Amino acid sequence: MSATTALRNAVSVKDQVSEEEWALRLDLAALYRLAAKHGMTDLTYTHFSARIPGDEDVFLLNPYGLRFDQVTASSLVKIDVDGNILLDNGYGVNAAGFTIHSAVHMARHDLKVAAHTHTPAGMAISALKDGLMPLTQKSMRYYGRTAYHGFEGPALDLDERERIIADFGTDKHTMILQNHGIMVCASSVRLAWTRLYTLEKTMQAQLLAMASGAKLRVPPKEACEKVAAQWDKGDDTYRQDGWESQLRLLDRADPTWKH
Amino acid sequence: MSVTAMSVPTQAGVREQVSDIEWQTRVDLAALYRLVALEGMTDLAATHISARILGAEDHFLINPYGLMYEEVTASNLVKVDMNGEKVMESPFPVNPAGFTIHSAVHMARPDVQCVAHTHTAAGMAFASVETEVLPISQTAGYFYKNVGYHAWEGISTNLDERERIVRDLGMNRGLILQNHGLLVAGPTIPAAWVMIYQLERICRTQLEAMAAARAVGQDVVLMPQAVADKTAANFNQSFKNAAEGRSNFDWDAYLAKLDSTDDSYRH
Numbered sequence: 001m002s003a004t005t006a007l008r009n010a011v012s013v014k015d016q017v018s019e020e021e022w023a024l025r026l027d028l029a030a031l032y033r034l035a036a037k038h039g040m041t042d043l044t045y046t047h048f049s050a051r052i053p054g055d056e057d058v059f060l061l062n063p064y065g066l067r068f069d070q071v072t073a074s075s076l077v078k079i080d081v082d083g084n085i086l087l088d089n090g091y092g093v094n095a096a097g098f099t100i101h102s103a104v105h106m107a108r109h110d111l112k113v114a115a116h117t118h119t120p121a122g123m124a125i126s127a128l129k130d131g132l133m134p135l136t137q138k139s140m141r142y143y144g145r146t147a148y149h150g151f152e153g154p155a156l157d158l159d160e161r162e163r164i165i166a167d168f169g170t171d172k173h174t175m176i177l178q179n180h181g182i183m184v185c186a187s188s189v190r191l192a193w194t195r196l197y198t199l200e201k202t203m204q205a206q207l208l209a210m211a212s213g214a215k216l217r218v219p220p221k222e223a224c225e226k227v228a229a230q231w232d233k234g235d236d237t238y239r240q241d242g243w244e245s246q247l248r249l250l251d252r253a254d255p256t257w258k259h
Numbered sequence: 260m261s262v263t264a265m266s267v268p269t270q271a272g273v274r275e276q277v278s279d280i281e282w283q284t285r286v287d288l289a290a291l292y293r294l295v296a297l298e299g300m301t302d303l304a305a306t307h308i309s310a311r312i313l314g315a316e317d318h319f320l321i322n323p324y325g326l327m328y329e330e331v332t333a334s335n336l337v338k339v340d341m342n343g344e345k346v347m348e349s350p351f352p353v354n355p356a357g358f359t360i361h362s363a364v365h366m367a368r369p370d371v372q373c374v375a376h377t378h379t380a381a382g383m384a385f386a387s388v389e390t391e392v393l394p395i396s397q398t399a400g401y402f403y404k405n406v407g408y409h410a411w412e413g414i415s416t417n418l419d420e421r422e423r424i425v426r427d428l429g430m431n432r433g434l435i436l437q438n439h440g441l442l443v444a445g446p447t448i449p450a451a452w453v454m455i456y457q458l459e460r461i462c463r464t465q466l467e468a469m470a471a472a473r474a475v476g477q478d479v480v481l482m483p484q485a486v487a488d489k490t491a492a493n494f495n496q497s498f499k500n501a502a503e504g505r506s507n508f509d510w511d512a513y514l515a516k517l518d519s520t521d522d523s524y525r526h
Contacts, residue, residue, distance in 0.1 A: 135383075135384075135387040135438060136378075136383045136386070136387055136438050136439060136440075137411070137413070137414055137438060137439050138302075138378060138383065194303060197303055198302075201302070201378070201379075201380050201383070202380075202383070204380035204384075205380040205381070205383035205384040205387065206384070206387075207384075208380060208381060208384035208385075208463075208466045208467075208470075209383075209384040209385075209387045209388045209466070211466070211470035212384070212388055212390070212465075212466045212469040212470050212473070213469055213470060213473035214388035214389050214390045214469060215388065215389040216387060216388055216389075217386075217387050217388060217389060217411075217437055217438055219411060219438055223411075223413055226413060227413060227414055230414055239325070240304060240324045240325035240352065240354065241303060241304055241325070242303045242304025242325055242326065242327045244325070245304060245325060245326045245327040245329075245330050246303075246327055248266070248267075248268075248330065249327060249329055249330070251266075252266055
């Protein structure tokens with residue numbers, strides 16, 4: 001089953017980029033493959049991006065037209081916040097994806113990675129008045145750290161960036177894009193992955209809990225804030241998150257992400 | 260897909276260092292990690308399944324911290340004491356804090372060999388609403404009147420929470436950790452597999468039934484009390500048989516499922 005992925009570009013960009021950029025490309029390609037593995041895709045849509053180390057206005061975005069399980073380190077598109085493609089690898093980007101991700105990278109230099117999905121659970125939560133609730137200790141990771149942005153139609157208008165930035169604020173790491181989906185941001189790709197994975201699972205749990213009609217056990221606000229702070233503290237240093245293990249498992253199934 | 264032991268991190272020489280019974284415990288526990296992964300009950304590298312080594316009652320096996328369940332093998336399981344401290348050399352880290360809940364159960368329940376804990380969506384959902392396991396299906400009989408409920412106290416870092424976990428578990432075979440997840444306490448590793456598999460399905464089934472019933476203004480239908488009690492008694496006998504070595508819940512059938520795709524857990 002390995003290497004069955006048709007790679008449109010057989011040319012590696014490894015020799016054309018810095019070591020740091022190549023390492024980031026590997027991580028970001030792995031993030032796409034992990035999201036695919038865990039069923040978080042929407043055809044060729046939605047996007048994950050990562051800012052290039054040392055260059056605050058340049059980031060990597062997925063090659064539009066590829067499935068997440070086709071994305072490779074070399075096919076990621078290097079683009080600046082003004083929309084200029086800085087390394088020609090034969091791919092372009094999706095306009096709405098560019099709007100949302102460039103907004104994050106323009107405004108939040110503390111966050112290097114943004115990941116946005118349209119999963120059924122995420123879209124459902126984004127359509128609820130109460131949004132994301134702190135029902136479990138895992139969901140408290142997002143307590144007080146989640147922003148909401150009202151839907152304006154497909155994000156094809158660059159003006160929307162100002163409103164995304166204003167809604168996101170300076171201290172949140174997650175955004176519910178109302179009537180649309182979710183976005184998590186992080187200081188590293190591996191942290192973005194655990195935030196994305198955990199959010200997905202807690203949203204599924206919340207929907208099941210609410211739908212049951214039984215009374216929800218909502219912990220007190222102080223406890224939620226305490227646990228959220230514990231998550232923040234762990235997130236900066238936590239390295240037993242299974243990232244390397246997951247990369248080996250990706251390799252086992254299909255090592256083409258490293259190309 | 261064939262997977263060779265070479266593609267999984269293992270520890271050389273463990274088979275030679277340990278007793279036959281410990282090695283068998285390692286193979287079975289590694290298989291349980293793989294089955295939990297196969298059924299989609301993992302939470303990346305978080306949560307744990309632990310097993311007591313028979314004949315060395317205060318020694319336990321736990322997962323190498325930071326490996327996905329799909330990479331757990333017989334040799335990379337780490338042998339620890341009640342405090343989660345390694346008692347045999349291992350290049351793999353352990354998570355003593357994560358072992359706290361497990362050790363509480365192992366200390367209090369000598370009848371329990373294997374403790375499994377999950378953070379599944381259905382388990383977390385069930386743990387976050389005011390309900391209990393209801394006798395709405397034959398399968399619910401696995402845990403009907405045999406599950407405890409532990410109130411959420413924040414992320415478990417407090418050693419004295421162990422007393423309350425032990426109190427709330429009592430002699431039950433499962434524990435709903437409110438706002439957190441699920442835990443089962445099996446007399447054997449195969450029994451723990453059946454328990455965690457069925458408790459997951461019980462939670463999901465009940466939530467779905469409640470949602471559907473409420474949507475049309477009804478309540479879920481409970482079986483008659485006498486039937487519920489008879490069904491539970493039947494399952495109690497199954498677990499008693501397992502505890503006494505007269506049943507392994509067709510464990511070989513599940514191992515065969517693993518072996519057909521990836522037998523690296525045996526290394």
